[in-house]
Amino acid sequence: MENRRILNRIIFINIANTDYASIEIAGNTCFVGTNNMGKTTLQRAILFFYSANTRGLGISSSQKSFEDYYFQYPNSYIIYEIATEEGLFHVMVYRNNKLFYRFVESAFIQEHYIDNSEALLPKQILTKFNEHRVNYSDQIETFERYRNIIYGADPDKKYKKFALMKGNSNYHNIPLAITSIFLSSEATIKAEFVKECIANSISTKHTNIELKTVERQLRQFTERYQDIETFFRKENSQRGDLIKDNFSQIRNLKNKQRALAGELGGALKYATEQKELLGQQAAEKREEMDIIEKEFREKELAQQEKNKEINQDIGALKSRLREADKKLKEYESQGITELLKKAEEKPQLVLQLQARETEYATLTAGFSDVEQQFKTLFDALENERREFENVLSSQGLQLDKKFQEEKNNLKDIYRKEEAERKERHAAEADRYKQQLNQKELEKKDADFREKDIRKKKYFEKEIALLKGHLEDIARHKVERSSALTVKMNTIDLLKKEGDHIRERNKLTSEQYIAKNKEEVVALEEKIKVINEKLSVHQSAFFGFLQDNYPDWYSTIGKVCNEEILFNQELNPQLLKNGLESLYGIQLDLSNVRVYSKTLDEYDQEKSIYQEKIAELNQAFLDFREEQTREEQTRLASIGKKTAQFKNEIAQLEYEAGQDELKEKQYTLDLHEWESKGEAQREKDLLEVYAVQESIKKESAAIKQTISEMEAVLTKGLTSLQQDFNNRLAKATKTMEAEAEKLKELREEKQNDYSERKASLQKEKSKVLKTKGIDDSRIKKLKAEIDDTKDALNALEKYSELLNDYRKDKRELFDKIEEFKREREKFEDKIRQSDKEFLNEKQAYARKRTQLEEDGRALNEALKKYTDGLEHFERHFRERALFDRLRHIIEPAPAEHSEAGIIGLCSQLLANDTEYHNQFEKFRNNVTEFTGRFRPDNHLNFKINPQAGEGEYERFAAYLQDFYNENKIQTSIAEVAKSHGMLIDAISSKMKALIEHKGRIQKMITKMEADFGRASFESSKLIEYIKLKSEDSENKVLRKLQRIAEFREQNPFLYGEANLFNQANKAKAEIDKRSVELLNDLQKTISEEKHEEIRVQDLFELRFRIKEGKNDTGWIEKIDKVGSTGTDMLVKAVIYITLLNVFIKESTEKTARNFYVHCIIDEVGQISASYLKELINFAEERNICLVNGLPNESKLETHYNYTYKFRKDQHGFVKVVPLLTMSIEP
Amino acid sequence: MNIPKQTPEIFSILSKGNFISSNGSKGKLFDVINYEDNFLILKEFFSHTGYYLEKGHNYYYFSQQEETNTLMEKKLEQFAYYIDVMDFFSSMDTKPAVGTRYRVTQIAEECYANERLKQKLFALSRREKMTDKVTEIANDLTTGGFFEQEDEDTYKVMDAIHYLEQVISLITIEDDGEQTNP
Secondary structure (H helix, E strand, O other): OOOOEEEEEEEEEEEOOEEEEEEEOOOOEEEEOOOOOOHHHHHHHHHHHHHOOOOOOOOOOOOOOHHHHHEOOOOOEEEEEEEOOOOEEEEEEEEEOEEEEEEEOOOOOHHHHEEOOEEOOHHHHHHHHHHOOOOEOOOEOOHHHHHHHHOOOOOOHHHHHHOOOOEOOOOOHHHHHHHHHHHHOOOOEEHHHHHHHHHHHHOOHHHOEEHHHHHHHHHHHHHHHHHHHHHHOHHHHHHHHHHHHHHHHHHHHHHHHHHHHHHHHHHHHHHHHHHHHHHHHHHHHHHHHHHHHHHHHHHHHHHHHHHHHHHHHHHHHHHHHHHHHHHHHHHHHOOHHHHHHHHHHHHHHHHHHHHHHHHHHHHHOOOOOHHHHHHHHHHHHHHHHHHHHHHHHHHHHHHHHHHHHHHHHHHHHHHHHHHHHHHHHHHHHHHHHHHHHHHHHHHHHHHHHHHHHHHOOOOHHHHHHHHHHHHHHHHHHHHHHHHHHHHHHHHHHHHHHHHHHHHHHHHHHHHHHHHHHHHHHHHHHHHHHHHHHHHHOOOOHHHHHHHHOOOHHHOHHHHOOHHHHOOOOOOOOOOOOOOOOEOOEOOOOOOOOOOOOOHHHHHHHHHHHHHHHHHHHHHHHHHHHHHHHHHHHHHHHHHHHHHHHHHHHHHHHHHHHHHHHHHHHHHHHHHHHHHHHHHHHHHHHHHHHHHHHHHHHHHHHHHHHHHHHHHHHHHHHHHHHHHHHHHHHHHHHHHHHHHHHHHHHHHHHHHHHHHHHHHHHHHHHHHHHHOOOOHHHHHHHHHHHHHHHHHHHHHHHOHHHHHHHHHHHHHOHHHHHHHHHHHHHHHHHHHHHHHHHHHHHHHHHHHHHHHHHHHHHHHHHHHHHHHHHHHHHHHOOOOHHHHHHHHHHOOOOOOOOOOHHHHHHHHHHHHHHHHHHHHHHHHHHHHHHHHOOOOOOOOOOOOOHHHOHHHHHHHHHHHHHHHHOOHHHHHHHHHHHHHHHHHHHHHHHHHHHHOHHHHHHHHHHHHHHHHHOOOOOOOOOEEEEEEEEEEOOOHHHHHHHHHHHHHHHOOOOOOOOOOOOOOOHHHHHHHHHHHHHHHHHHHHHHHHOOOEEOHHHHEEEEEEEEEOOEEOOOEOEEOOOOOHHHHHHHHHHHHHHHHHHHHHHHEOHHHOOEOEEEEEOOOOOOOHHHHHHHHHHHHOOOEEEEEEEOOOOHHHHHOOEEEEEEEOOOOOEEEEEEEOOOOOO | OOOOOOHHHHHHHHOOOOOEEOOOOOHHHHHHHHOOOHHHHHHHHHHOOOOEEEEEOOEEEEEOOOOOHHHHHHHHHHHHHHHHHHHHHHOOOOOOOOOOEEEHHHHHHHHHHOHHHHHHHHHHOOOOOHHHHHHHHHHHHHHHOOEEEOOOOEEEEOOOHHHHHHHHHHOOOOOOOOOOOO
């Protein structure tokens, strides 16, 4: 039975090229075999026992993996048999997809694995174990677990028995060192390698500083810092303001553009409607004008026709009058008056003729009977007188008749005239009355129109629209005013809330910092205490016990407090070993707790405190970041709300401004419309008044005319009566004169007759007396008869003329007056008609003028709209601007616009030009602003110039939000946190690294001591191997150290989460310095191209070897010390020393009863004597060498086990033991 | 007189005929010159070297009082070329405003789509590939200090472009009285 623990045997079953091999290796072992015989395969399998890591076995990537090469079959096994003080156990390694382990509590028994020369499957093997009642462990599934068990670090006690050694937390160094030696045995030994081993022995990879990560973090930090720095540059803040201004101007211009577009749309529709309406109205007016013109022309024609007839009548009358005049003159020239007078005497002449003729006949008839004669003469005279009386009475009768006729005639004329006049008057009066009635109606119309005009609301639609707008504005004003108040109040509240948050956070932060500082100080105090203990422990009682009294923890450790343990003035001396008494008194201390702690425990405690400090620092940073973030989030939300409200206020104010302008405009428009309306009303009223006045005047005139007519009629009638009376009187007078004349004639004749009778009587008497004849008388009678006959003949001669005269008199001359009256009547008619027509003409002219005026006004308005529409079509529709605004223009409802279409088009174009100018400036400002930042800046200030206008507006909105929400503060906080974290992380990592310095030094010292113990006295080959450490030359490390130092000097520099605060100059300087340090570090990292900073970078290691007369001096790598053999020997010595030191460091000192293998391949160059010395050197350190030799030589005789490798007929590698016993037991 | 510690760096850039623009990678040097009285101090300092520190809108450069005719001629030739290059960039959709970032591939694409632009580019460079042509002229502007290369494909317009614009705006074209309409 072994009194040590050692890997006793390795068994291959179906491994690689080996079907079965059992190799005992419980001592120095040598494998002999030519190349490619499986030496390295076996050595690697041994290494796998220690490392249990398939990747660190030196298998290149081009080769098959460990699993695939070794475990080709389901029944491939590597079995490691371990010898212990209690007996043997073995570990089986098999593959079931991945590799598994089982610990078996017995020595390796071939039958358990192989049945009928056939390896069993794992399940069958377990059955076999069960059959043979062999205990075995559960399947160990991870390499880590296996290593823990083998190196005695597994917490499960049931695996304790399978431990090869009792390792501490650093046991990983042992497999690492064994692996490192195996992997680098053939190359030169570089200080780097040793440094690495030292590093590995005292630290884990966790302590390394990954420079890639640091560099990445630093780059991120620097870039972000740079972004913020750029943000705060003067030009940029100015540019930012410009962008904000531009943006707001652009927005206003856009709003205005939209409003104008809407207005234009409304105006266009309104114009189209108006165009139609006004066109219709104008056409109606034209039609109306045509109608009245036609009517007027018709009336004119009728009037002319009517006048023509009357004129014809007048003409006829005039010609008759002219004829009468002419004839009268002719008659007068022929002496018609005389003729008439003579014609009147004709009957008397006829009577006179008859009487004279009778007288003559009588006188001439015979003178016989005078009596008879005289009687006949008397009878004739009586007859004559009677005849004359008859003539006279007939003349009297005729005269009377004539008078009566004339009287009747005059009466008729008078009555007729009177009737005519009355009739004419009545007709005239009726006409005038009709006119008067017409005027009355017209007056009523005018009165009604006046009322209507007074009541009428002019431009009602326009005024209602404007009033509607004004009402809207007034309503909006009120709403806006209350909204403004609410928003202002809200902003105040938000501001207060923001202040409150800041105040509260400041307070919380201060409290937190104070508490955090307090805790850190307390922890540092504790660390300081531990450090003090550790710094003095070697010279204190503690160190004495550590060196001279193993297991002192369970005895003295329970009865001494730390004060005594770390007292340096106790001068302890070991009197007797193993005596467990306190000043001679034995105590049972099994239930007493240990006062003291081990060095590891102190280290651990210190690490815990340091971790706590780191945690506190981290917590502080987290707290600060969290607080800043939270504060920023809340402030951002407040800022956002405030900005929103401010924006809304600005919008409201803008709207208010716009509304005010609109209100002014609308009020002006309203006033204008109203005054226009009033002016129109005034005009209309004036027109109505004029009409009324004219009607009044005309009515009065008509009335006047009527009354005048009445007067004229009365006067006419009176004059007619007068005329009639005069004429009657004249006729009566003429008749009386005639009668008088007749009377006078009768009296004359009576007298004549009486005289003639008397004369006859006298003659008779005379004749009777005388009877004789008187011829003078007959002669006188004869002359008288002839004269009368001549007069009658003359009358006969002119009788035709007189008849004509009488006829003309009857037909013409007597009617002259009548004709004249007729003519006057007709002329009156014409005058009247002309007068009437003149009125008509005037009315027509008035109406026509009115219509023309209306038409002109309509045409003017129509022209305005048509011009507008035409302008729009010609100068606006084809523009791109119209296409852009089409969606606003087309659906806008019809509305009158004061500016007019042309004005609106011009305004829109001007607005567009202004917009483009502003946008150009805006774009340039945005480009310049973003151009100052890195293309991928973390503030996201970037722009894609190809994306169009929207992209720039999006950016401006983002920038505005950024300013409003003060997002830069979040970035500052983040940068401050990453700054703090970076410095903290670098500082704590550096602290952790530097803490290893002491142990490194200790290790080097130990190694040097171990080298010193190398007993090469016999050969005196190596005089000495020396090691020393120097300060690191790593530039990155130096920069890191400077940052750590900076952190130490400024432990609480992160009070404020702002690296850009220039208010506190001292702090600004510190911030600047820290940022510079980080920048320097980043620069150095990128220059130096190191991937990480490890423990080995903390120091430089130098070797010095003296072999024979060769002194290498202080060198960095051991390339060639002497001959190949010497060289190899020296390297092997160094490896073994390293391994020994690592084993010591990694295991419990009290239980050094195990052996490990050190696998160094290809040692064929070392001479036998040196090899012997080497084996002894290893032996002294409980290390068994496993070496490989290419050929058999005498060297193998120095090993406990020597195996030769060869292949059998099946190509399987066979491992054949050459010597089975150690020649030097 | 305390000159800034960056003076040698500033001198080495400006003396090569380059500009220091506020929006370039040497923006910090611009800040240094711009800081308090540094401009006057440096102007005075550099005047002894025969260079006169001049200030433009967000950029600095050196001028020389006396230059040989040959040098002036060379400069004029160079300017004639710059004018053509500026004409080319000004004809693009994205005008060369300060801070504009141009990508070579993007310019080349635009040239493929725009025949006029393509003609202009062909007149400026004899390289075979379109992207090489663009790179050539962009590099020329970079050498002049008017552009700065940010990465392999991206060039940024510097504040110094104002210098070019200003010089171009100073050019007056004499009217020769002959105008032919195409």
